[in-house]
Amino acid sequence: MATWQSVLAAAGPATPADLVAARTQMALSLGWHIVLACLGVGMPALMLIIEWRGIRTGDADYTRLARQWAKAIGVLFAAGAVSGTILSFELGLLWPGMMGTYGQVIGLPFAAEGIAFFIEAIFLGIYLYAWDRVPPRAHLLSGIPVLVAGTLSAFLVVCANAWMNAPRGFALRDGVVNRVSPWRAMFNPAVPHETLHMIVAAFMVAGFLVAGVYAAGMLRGHRDRYHLLGFLVPFTLAAVFTPIQILVGDFAGKRVATLQPTKLAAAEALFRTGAGAPLSVGGIVTGDRLRYSIEIPYGLSLLVGHNPGTVVQGLDAVPRAARPPVMIVHLAFDMMVGMGFLLLLLSAWLGYTWWRRRELPRSPWFLRAAALSGVFAVVAVEAGWTVTEVGRQPWTVYGHLRTSDAVNPAPGLWTGFVVVALVYTVLTVVTLYVMRLIRWSERPVAPQERDRTREPEPS
Amino acid sequence: MDTARIVLVVMWVGITLYALLAGADFGGGAWDLLAGRSRTGMARRGLIERSIGPVWEANHVWLIFVLVLLWTAFSGVFASVMSTLYIPLTLAAIGIIARGTAFAFRKAATELWQRRLFGGAFAVSSVLTPFFLGTAAGAIASGRVPPGLARGDILTSWLNPTSLLGGVLAVMVCVYLAGAYLCDDAVEAGRPDLAEWFRVRGLVAAVLIGAVALGGIAVLRWDAPGLFTGLTHRGLPLVVAGAVLGVGSLVLLWRRVYPLVRATAMLGVITILWGWALAQFPVMLPPSLTYRQAAAEPSVLTATLVVTAIGAALIAPSMAWLLAVQRRALRDTGTPE
Ligand code: HDD
Ligand code: HEM
Ligand code: HEM
Numbered sequence: 001m002a003t004w005q006s007v008l009a010a011a012g013p014a015t016p017a018d019l020v021a022a023r024t025q026m027a028l029s030l031g032w033h034i035v036l037a038c039l040g041v042g043m044p045a046l047m048l049i050i051e052w053r054g055i056r057t058g059d060a061d062y063t064r065l066a067r068q069w070a071k072a073i074g075v076l077f078a079a080g081a082v083s084g085t086i087l088s089f090e091l092g093l094l095w096p097g098m099m100g101t102y103g104q105v106i107g108l109p110f111a112a113e114g115i116a117f118f119i120e121a122i123f124l125g126i127y128l129y130a131w132d133r134v135p136p137r138a139h140l141l142s143g144i145p146v147l148v149a150g151t152l153s154a155f156l157v158v159c160a161n162a163w164m165n166a167p168r169g170f171a172l173r174d175g176v177v178n179r180v181s182p183w184r185a186m187f188n189p190a191v192p193h194e195t196l197h198m199i200v201a202a203f204m205v206a207g208f209l210v211a212g213v214y215a216a217g218m219l220r221g222h223r224d225r226y227h228l229l230g231f232l233v234p235f236t237l238a239a240v241f242t243p244i245q246i247l248v249g250d251f252a253g254k255r256v257a258t259l260q261p262t263k264l265a266a267a268e269a270l271f272r273t274g275a276g277a278p279l280s281v282g283g284i285v286t287g288d289r290l291r292y293s294i295e296i297p298y299g300l301s302l303l304v305g306h307n308p309g310t311v312v313q314g315l316d317a318v319p320r321a322a323r324p325p326v327m328i329v330h331l332a333f334d335m336m337v338g339m340g341f342l343l344l345l346l347s348a349w350l351g352y353t354w355w356r357r358r359e360l361p362r363s364p365w366f367l368r369a370a371a372l373s374g375v376f377a378v379v380a381v382e383a384g385w386t387v388t389e390v391g392r393q394p395w396t397v398y399g400h401l402r403t404s405d406a407v408n409p410a411p412g413l414w415t416g417f418v419v420v421a422l423v424y425t426v427l428t429v430v431t432l433y434v435m436r437l438i439r440w441s442e443r444p445v446a447p448q449e450r451d452r453t454r455e456p457e458p459s
Numbered sequence: 460m461d462t463a464r465i466v467l468v469v470m471w472v473g474i475t476l477y478a479l480l481a482g483a484d485f486g487g488g489a490w491d492l493l494a495g496r497s498r499t500g501m502a503r504r505g506l507i508e509r510s511i512g513p514v515w516e517a518n519h520v521w522l523i524f525v526l527v528l529l530w531t532a533f534s535g536v537f538a539s540v541m542s543t544l545y546i547p548l549t550l551a552a553i554g555i556i557a558r559g560t561a562f563a564f565r566k567a568a569t570e571l572w573q574r575r576l577f578g579g580a581f582a583v584s585s586v587l588t589p590f591f592l593g594t595a596a597g598a599i600a601s602g603r604v605p606p607g608l609a610r611g612d613i614l615t616s617w618l619n620p621t622s623l624l625g626g627v628l629a630v631m632v633c634v635y636l637a638g639a640y641l642c643d644d645a646v647e648a649g650r651p652d653l654a655e656w657f658r659v660r661g662l663v664a665a666v667l668i669g670a671v672a673l674g675g676i677a678v679l680r681w682d683a684p685g686l687f688t689g690l691t692h693r694g695l696p697l698v699v700a701g702a703v704l705g706v707g708s709l710v711l712l713w714r715r716v717y718p719l720v721r722a723t724a725m726l727g728v729i730t731i732l733w734g735w736a737l738a739q740f741p742v743m744l745p746p747s748l749t750y751r752q753a754a755a756e757p758s759v760l761t762a763t764l765v766v767t768a769i770g771a772a773l774i775a776p777s778m779a780w781l782l783a784v785q786r787r788a789l790r791d792t793g794t795p796e
Contacts, residue, residue, distance in 0.1 A: 005535055008535050008538055008539075008606075008607060008608060071567070074563065074566075075563050075564065075566075075567055077563075078559050078560055078562070078563030078564075079559075079560050079563070081519065081520075081559060082555055082556045082558075082559035082560055083556070084523075085519070085522065085523055085552070085555055085556075085559075086552045086555070086556060088523055088526045088527065089526070089541070089548060089549070089551075089552040090552075091530070092526075092530065092537050092538060092540070092541025092542070092548075093541050093542070093545045093548060093549060093552075096537075096538035096539070096541055096542040096608050096609075097538070097608060099530050099534060099537055099538050099541070100534050100535050100537070100538025100539070100608065101534065101538075102534070103530040103531060103534030103537055103538070103755075104530075104531055104532070104534045104755035104756065104759045105759075107527065107530060107531020107532070107534070107755070107759060107763065108531065108759070108762050108763065108766065110527045110530070110531065111527050111528065111531055111763050111766050111767065112766050112770075113527075114520065114523055114524045114527045114770070115766065115767075115769070115770030115773065115774065117520050117523060118520050118524075118770065118774050118777075118778075119773060119774065119777060121519075121520055122774070122777045122778055122780075122781045123777065125781050125784070125785075126777075126780060126781050126784050129784050129785065130784050133784070133787065145777075177756075178756065179756070180755070180756045180758055180759050181758060182758060182759050182762040182763075183762065408541075408542045408545060408608065408609060409542070409608050409609050410542055410543070410545055410608075410609035410613050411613070412613070413545075416545065416546075416549050419549070419553070420549070420553070423553050423556060423557075427556060427560060430560065430564060431560070431564075434564045434567050434568070437567050437568065437573075438567050
C-alpha cells in the first residue's frame with residue numbers, strides 16, 4: 001500500500017514564480033472569502049435580532065430593516081458560497097502536495113462543514129421564501145438553523161486551519177501518513193483560541209459593516225428612526241464583542257507563545273531570546289534588527305507570562321531559513337491590535353454618551369469614524385490572518401511540510417493566477433455595485449404575492 | 460462490503476445527485492441563453508428563474524460534498540486529478556463563480572441592461588462549467604490522469620476526443636434535463652404555452668444527444684479502448700437501460716406526459732453514471748489504481764461515514780421542507796407575466 005503514494009511526494013519543484021503566484025492566489029481568494037464568511041456568520045444574527053424586536057414591538061421600522069437585511073443576505077450568501085467553492089478547488093489545484101498526503105487527516109472537519117453548509121443553504125432558502133407563508137414566530141424559528149449552521153461552519157473550517165498550525169493525530173513513515181486519528185487531528189491544541197477569536201471577529205465585522213452603512217446614511221442627512229435603529233442594533237452587538245475580542249486575542253498570543261514561538265517572535269519582531277522582552281510597536285526591520293519602533297519595556301514578557309522575568313523565545317532560536325518574513329508579520333500584527341483598540345475607543349465613546357444622555361455623540365467625527373468602523377474590522381481580520389498564515393511560513397503543515405513541497409508542480413500556475421485575479425476584481429466591483437442597488441430598490445429577493453405587481457417592465 | 464467501498468458508493472450517489480439537481484440548474488442557464496430576445500423571452504426567463512431560485516444553493520453543495528469526500532477518503536486521487544487537470548478545473552471554478560453570482564445578482568438588478576448583462580454571464584457560464592467538468596470526467600475515464608502530482612500532460616489530458624465527447628454530452632444532458640423539468644413546472648404554473656415552447660426544443664435536444672451518443676461509441680472504441688470494453692461488458696446492462704430510457708423519454712415528451720418525461724430523463728442520467736462506474740470498478744484512476752489502494756485509513760473512513768450519516772439524518776427532512784416551500788411558491792406566484 002505504501003508504494004504508490006511515493007509518487008505524491010516525488011514531483012519536481014515548482015518554479016519560484018509559480019510558488020509566489022500560488023500563494024498570492026490563495027491569499028487573494030481566502031482574503032475575499034473571509035469577508036463574505038464573516039457576513040454569513042454575523043448577519044443572520046442581526047437579522048434575527050431585528051426580526052424578533054419587530055415581532056415583539058410591532059414596530060414597522062424593525063420589520064423593514066429585517067426585510068432589507070434578508071435581501072442583502074440572499075445576495076451575499078451566493079457570493080460567499082461560490083467563493084468558498086473556489087477554495088475547495090484551490091486546495092487541490094494549488095496545494096496537491098498537502099492534500100495528497102494529509103487530506104485524510106484533516107478531512108473530517110471539512111466533511112462536517114459540508115453538512116453545516118447544507119443546513120445553512122436549505123434553511124436560508126426556507127427563510128427567504130416562507131416569509132409571508134408561515135406565522136411570524138415560525139418564520140423566526142426557521143432562521144435559527146441558519147445562524148447555528150453558519151457559526152458551526154466557521155468553527156469547523158478554522159479547526160482545519162488550526163491543524164495546519166498544530167498538526168496532531170497521525171504518524172509518518174517514509175513520507176506516508178499512517179495511524180490517523182481524525183478526531184485528535186480535528187480537536188488540536190490550536191482550536192480553542194483560533195475558533196473563538198475568529199467567530200468573535202465575524203460578529204464584529206458584520207456588526208460594524210452594517211452599522212457603517214447606516215452611519216453613512218445619517219451623515220447624508222437621513223436622521224430618521226429607521227436609520228438610527230439600523231445603526232444602533234448592529235453597532236451595539238459589535239461593540240459588546242470588541243472588549244471580549246481583545247481578551248481572546250491576548251489568550252491567542254499566549255497560546256501561540258507555546259505552540260508556535262517563532263510565529264510570536266515574528267509578530268513582535270523579537271530577534272533575541274531572553275527574559276524581560278519588550279513589546280515593540282511599529283518600526284522597520286533591517287537585517288536582524290528592528291529599528292525606529294516604540295518599545296514598552298518588559299511588555300511582551302508580562303503579556304506572555306505575567307512576569308517581567310518570563311523568557312520569550314526570539315527568532316535567533318531557529319535558522320534563518322526557518323523564519324517567516326518578519327516585517328510583514330510584525331506590521332500585520334500591529335495593524336490588527338491597533339484596529340482592535342481603535343474600535344474599542346469608538347465603542348466606549350458611544351457607550352459613554354448613551355449612558356449619560358441616551359443619544360449618539362454630537363461630534364460629527366463619531367459618525368464619520370463609525371461609517372468606517374466596518375472597514376477597520378475587516379482590516380483587523382485580514383491582518384490577523386496574515387499573522388496566522390504568513391507567520392507559519394516556511395511551513396504549510398507546521399514542522400512537517402514546507403510550502404514549496406505543498407505546491408502544484410505543474411507549469412504555468414502563474415497564468416492561472418492572473419486570470420483568477422481578474423475574475424476577483426470584476427467580482428468585487430460587481431458585488432459592491434449590486435449592494436448599492438439593493439439599498440435603493442424595494443424589490444425582494446424572493447417574490448411574495450404582494451410584490452407581483454412590482455415586476456420591472458422591459459423598457 | 461468494506462468501508463472504502465461504502466464511501467465510494469456514497470460519493471457516487473453525491474455525484475449522481477449533483478448531476479441531476481445542479482445539472483438541471485446548469486441546463487436552465489443554457490435555456491436562458493436560448494430563450495430569445497428580452498421581450499419575447501421574458502416569460503420563459505421568469506419561469507427558469509422561479510424554478511431554480513430557491514434551490515440552487517442547496518443543489519450546488521453536492522459538489523462540495525463530493526470534493527470533500529474525495530479528498531478525505533481518497534486523498535491521493537484528489538491530488539492527482541486536481542494537479543493534472545488544473546486548467547479545465549480552474550475554468551470550471553471560474554464558471555461556478557460567474558454563474559452563482561450572476562444569477563443571484565440578476566434578481567437584484569432593476570434595469571434591463573443590468574439584467575441582460577448578469578443574465579448573459581449566467582447563461583454563458585452555465586454552458587461552460589458542465590463542459591469543463593465533462594472534459595475532466597473524460598480525462599479520468601480514458602486513463603489520462605496517472606497517480607501523482609501533475610504526472611499527466613496538462614493539455615492533452617483534457618484536450619482529446621474522449622474529453623471533448625464528455626464535455627459536449629454533459630452540456631447536452633443538462634439542457635435536456637432542464638427542459639424536462641421546465642415543461643413540468645410550466646404546466647404546474649398554469650402556462651401550457653410555455654411548456655410547448657420548451658417541449659419542441661427538448662425534442663431537438665433529445666435527438667441530438669442520441670446522435671452524439673451513437674457517434675461517441677466509435678470515439679471511445681478508438682480513443683479509450685479500456686473504457687469501451689468496460690461499457691460493453693460489465694456496464695452493458697446499464698448502458699442498454701440508459702438507451703431505452705432515453706428513447707422512452709423522447710416518446711413521452713412527444714406525447715406530453717411531462718411528469719414521466721422528468722422521471723425517465725433522471726433515470727437515464729442515473730444509468731449512464733452508474734454504467735461508467737461499473738465499467739471501471741474497482742479501478743479509480745485507470746489503468747490500474749484501485750479504490751482499495753487509494754483509500755484512507757479505516758479510522759478516517761469510519762469517522763467520515765458517521766458524520767455523513769448524521770448529516771443525512773438532518774438534511775433529508777430539511778430538504779423535503781425546502782422543496783415543499785418551493786413547490787408552493789411556484790404555485791402561489793403563478794404565471795410569470
Ligand atoms: C476583528 C478582528 C480582530 C481583532 C480586533 C483582533 N484580532 Fe487577532 N486575529 C483575528 C482577528 C482580530 C483573526 C483574523 O480572526 C485571526 C486570524 C486567525 C485567527 O484565529 O484569528 C487573528 C489572529 C491572532 C493571532 C494569531 C493566532 C494564531 O496564529 O494561532 C494572535 C496572537 C492574535 N490574533 C492576537 C490579537 C490581539 C492581542 C488582539 C488585541 C487587540 C487582537 N488579536 C485583535
Ligand atoms: C476562517 C475561514 C473561513 C470561514 C470562517 C468560513 C466560513 C464560511 C461561511 C459562513 C460560509 C457560508 C457562506 C455565506 O454564508 O456567505 C462559507 C462558505 C463556504 N466556505 Fe468558507 N470559510 C472559511 C474558509 C474556508 C476555506 C479555507 C474553505 C475551503 C476549503 C472554505 C469553503 C467554503 C465553501 C465550499 C463554502 C460554500 C458553501 C455553500 O455553498 O453554502 N471556507 N464559509
Ligand atoms: C479565511 C481566512 C484566511 C486567510 C485570509 C488566509 C490567508 C492566507 C495567506 C495570506 C496565505 C499565503 C501565505 C504566504 O503568503 O506565505 C495562505 C496560505 C494558505 N492557507 Fe490560509 N488563510 C485563511 C484561512 C485558511 C484556512 C481556514 C485554511 C484551511 C485549510 C487555509 C489554508 C491555506 C493553505 C493550504 C495555504 C497555502 C500554503 C502556505 O502558503 O502556507 N487558510 N492563507
